[in-house]
Amino acid sequence: MTASFEGVAKLGFGAMRLPLTDPDDVTAVDIEQVKAMVDEFIAKGGTYVDTAFVYHNGHSEVALREALVARYPREAYTLATKCLAWACESKEEAQACLPTSLERLGVDYIDYYLLHNLGGKRTAKFDEYDMWNYVAKAKADGLIRHVGFSMHDGPEELERILVAHPEVDFVQLQVNYLDWDDPVTQAARNMEVAAAHGVPVIIMEPVRGGRLANLPERGAEVLRAADAQASQASWAYRFCLDLPNVLTVLAGASTLEQMQDNMATFQAHTALTEADRAAIDGAIAALRAVDLIPCTNCGYCVKDCPEGVKIPETMSLLNLEKTTEDRDFVKGLYSWQTAEGPASKCIQCGTCEAMCPQSIGIIDNLAEAVEHYEN
16 A cells, blocks of 8 residues: 555544534535534544535535635645546536536645445446546546545445455445444444455444434443443444544534534544443444344345345344434435335245245335335
């Protein structure tokens, strides 16, 4: 690995869910509060700021130009943004993302540019649009300092991409204590694959979209008993900050108070003790102390499914709802994680149930998913 990552603080600022002046308008970013959040972040030692072409329908990048770029010297921060080529209608549209992002942000170069959300059929679009060669040339031309990609997929797909593209400088992965040993997300195995290739990791979703900052009481009481003063979010960040081969952990913030808590965690961070790890394990056990679907993601159910239903992913999402007690949050994940094979495509042929080693009532669970997430 030849890339230099000097100057990157271990806790980053994720700008996907910025504060709004109008909660019904994702483009109505509260610039004054974002300025205060940026000031807190920089003052407390933060450097890495993460956005994307699509966040807040493009207004996240615009807001950062005003709140960060226009107010701080370029060497005071590093900027990351992303291109969702698979969501573009053409090669030209996908390759226009970078110059548009540069203009929105008001900078001459992007420190960390990501091909965003690879995995499944989405990966092929980046090849079809020649995005790998495009970003390599942009890097050679000085428009990008480091090239990487993000994905919400398993270790086999990560291995395949890293073998095909050993030139990448970093990878961004979903990692948190709830997903660490999840049979579908497989965060621990993904971390192992990245380390084996010598590729550092930027961690996204350390608080699982905010769910680990707002736990059901059965999980919250375990952490509260271990440390009555620590926020639930701080436990999630500390878990990730302790992991090896991590470039930075993206801490999302929607309010100044959240940013203050994030940076207090960052500044006070010390290695987890055995007692700390026991508390996290206890919280995980409490969260999972419900009647979960015993899916192990063996994949047998999908091999002969005539409709290509995303069965393991759907089982995992049903379990996530049971664990977090937050249907609306899971419904948002379901909308894109199963887009290529929603539960409603099930024709109840029974092939999956005949193949399932766990004897799961898959058809009934898929019907429940339709009721919960598609209606």
